[in-house]
Amino acid sequence: MANEYPEFFLRLPNGGPVARGRQTDVLGTNGSRKFVVGPGQPVRADVVPSFATRAPSSCRLREKLIADEGIRSSQTWPGFLETAEEITFNSSSEAAAVLLGRNSNGWTNWKTENGHPLSDYMPGTWWGPSRTWLVRGSNVTGLDLVQRMWLLEERVTLAASRLRPGVRQGVSKDALRTFVLEDYESTATYSQKQDLVEGLHAFLSRMKPGDTVCTISDGRLYIGEITGEALQQESEDQRSNLSRPVTWQETGFPYEELPEELQQKLSSQHDVVDLTSVQSVIEGLGLTNEELADEAEAIERDPSGELPALTARRDLDLPVPSQELADELHVHDVKWLREVRDLLWDEKQVVLYGPPGTGKTYLAMKLAEALGGGPEKARVKLVQFHPAYAYEDFFEGFRPREHPDTGEVAFRLTPGPLRELADLADREGNRHIPHFLIIDEINRANLAKVFGELYFLLEYRKRSVRLTYSDDDFALPSNLFVIGTMNTADRSIALVDAAMRRRFAFVELSPRTEPTSGLLRRWLAVENKDSEPADLLDALNARIEDADFRIGPSYLMKKSVYRDGGLDRTWRTKILPLLEEHHYGEGIDIERRYGLPALRRTLPSATTGTPADVSAPEPPAAPTTETPA
Incomplete structure (x- = not known):
């Protein structure tokens, strides 16, 4: 019965007066419990802009009550309206909405004198934050x-x-x-x-x-x-x-x-x-x-807070790379970086491919940090694929874990790096912030085995799939970007399948094209070092017929190279072994063909200016979305 409930109160906004009402057990036509507000109770004079859209029936009822003078100007509270008669509402939420002039949850906004919400007095219900x-x-x-x-x-x-x-x-x-x-x-x-x-x-x-x-x-x-x-x-x-x-x-x-x-x-x-x-x-x-x-x-939320819908409305965007970033990465033209950014924006997934030493991983990390708003570890995650890597390592699977309290070891469902980063990117308040997953050596794993049903989500970001282990519905957030790196010299791994080619844009980093071809020379100029290492690298790559096995500049962009004997040591222990593997079984004298003495003889003479016997670098190329052969 109605008298089993205490009296409930509703505070009007702007420090306004308090209205009173009572709950009943009488059910309306749709099953809601009716709520009664007596005469002489204050009503807000204006309404919020969305009232007619968000609570149309309550808005119409309020307008009708005002037109019929069931609600009129208040003599007791200047600037407010008041009820002129007892009004029975279909629900406590409808009563609160009419009095407050906005959509309202009456089960939590109507409170007793001691501050307990109406919901505390309703039988057989579960309470907590609105969902x-x-x-x-x-x-x-x-x-x-x-x-x-x-x-x-x-x-x-x-x-x-x-x-x-x-x-x-x-x-x-x-x-x-x-x-x-x-x-x-x-x-x-x-x-x-x-x-x-x-x-x-x-x-x-x-x-x-x-x-x-x-x-x-x-x-x-x-x-x-x-x-x-x-x-x-x-x-x-x-x-x-x-x-x-x-x-x-x-x-x-x-x-x-x-x-x-x-x-x-x-x-x-x-x-x-x-x-x-x-x-x-x-x-x-x-x-x-x-x-x-x-x-x-109008609602007068806490000024230190933010309207959740406004937070959610923030648009996702990737910053446009600046000239400062191009200078830091020694890229020949900032337009090249901006085109890579545009590929990421359009495709969500990009693979940087090329021979060893072309700076693929370094560039991927620096791009992710710049486009993601800084080197914050939580927003940028790097994983490295290998032949034994599986779906359970990458996304989720059962792994032995020790219970923190009992110490018991058991197999528990454990998220992998992609699931962890996706859950972080999908949190409320994070959806406008870019997050990056960097997959190093992406072609060294069995991609169909590693990605599983996630292959579908790489192409259809607006859909979700049922997961294999957790049985959850999962979708890749739109603010999660993937940058892979692929070493084209690694011929022991099967060629990338058509499914991956369709889902990723491919950008070449090769010693024959910019920004890689002139990278070492630009770096040496900034470091005030002699250009001989760049000349030697150009001469070396001119002798390598297979473009996938040409040597990138990163081997020669380390401080250790420029200590006493450092260049010779790096050449013998880093570069020549790569070429030994490339020409294995061909009977080629690697030292005689690619060693420093042989290459130095091809460089221009310091006294005569004789031109080097090397091929001219190929012209710069823009990023390409073509898959490497």
Whole structure:
């Protein structure tokens, strides 16, 4: 009965007066509990900009009450309105919305004199922070219940045709598991029963009044607010045995226009999906940045905080490389760096390929740090592939782990570097910040084995897939970029397959083209060193016929090279062994052909200026998206 509840209070904004109301057990047509506000209670005079969009029925009711003088100017509180009569609202949230002039969760905003929310006094409900849910209703055994029932009757339903009667809100997952195993014994597979338990538990025990609920129908996303408890009832068509009252917004949002991170979550195939991780994105749908800012000011949020929807609205962007970065990396032209940046922006995945020593890994790390906002370790992660590398190492798998309390060692599901970085990039507040995964020697692993079902996500970033081990729905965040490096001299590894070629853009780093061909000479000039090492490297590469085995400049860009005997030592121990391997079995005298004495004889004479017997460098080339042969 109504007198079983204490009196509840609602503070109006701007330090305004306090309104009083009482909860009832009388159910409205959609199952919400009605709420009563007596005469002489204060009402806010204005409304926030989004009120008509976010709570259209409450907005219309407020306008009607004002037109009919059920709400009028207040003589008690100047600048406010007040109720002229007792008003019975369909729910506590509707009452709060009309009085506050904005969408409101009445279950938490109406409080007792001691500050306890209305939700504390409602039976059989689970409480905590507001959450957002997706419930599928457009194809329930072939019917679109969204258009046929949900929007018209202001409810959301879940089919549970074989679930025994008497299952109440707040039931434990363990009890539900027992019910489902018994009630659906021969009519569902084990996997279907597990999914059903998860969906039923979310609908009955995790959802609560004040939560947001979404659904998709006719290519549009519809959004509403749950306004009451779950009910189990008979359903003639067995499609809507479980029901919750919902106040729906009147217009849906075109699916194709939704933000990418929201489309990823909506692509999950479960009947009930927790969308709380993108709750702020949903809150901002249909509102411009200016409207969000106006609403934030109207609601008078803590000025030290930030409106979540505004945070979620921040656009992802990759900084444009500057001339300073080009100078730091000794790149010949900043346009080359900017084109690599554009490839990353368009494709999300890039591979830097070329012979050893061309600076592929160094450039990948420096680019990631510059484009990701600094060398913060959490945003840039490097892994190195090798022939034994597997999906379980890269993404997730069961590994032996010691329990921190008992010391017991057992196999536990453990995330790999990609899962860890993706989870970090997908956190609320991080989605506008670029994150980078660098995969060194990407062609040394069995890529189909390492990536598994993730290959699909590299190409379709707006979709999610069901994971092999955790059974989670997973999508690659749009702010996660992948930079791979590939050594073209490593002929022991099979050629890159067509699936990878389609998913990555390829950028060549070769001694025959810029920025690599002139890199050592530019570095020597900055370091005020003699140009002889660059001349020797050009002469060496002119004698190597196979472009994939030409030597990159990074071997000669170390301080140790320029100590006494350092150049000769580096040449003998670093460069010549590479060429020994290349010409193995051919009977070539490597020292005579590629040694320093032989190369120095080809350089111009210091006295006569005789030209070197070397081939001229090939002209600079822009980054290419062609896959190496």
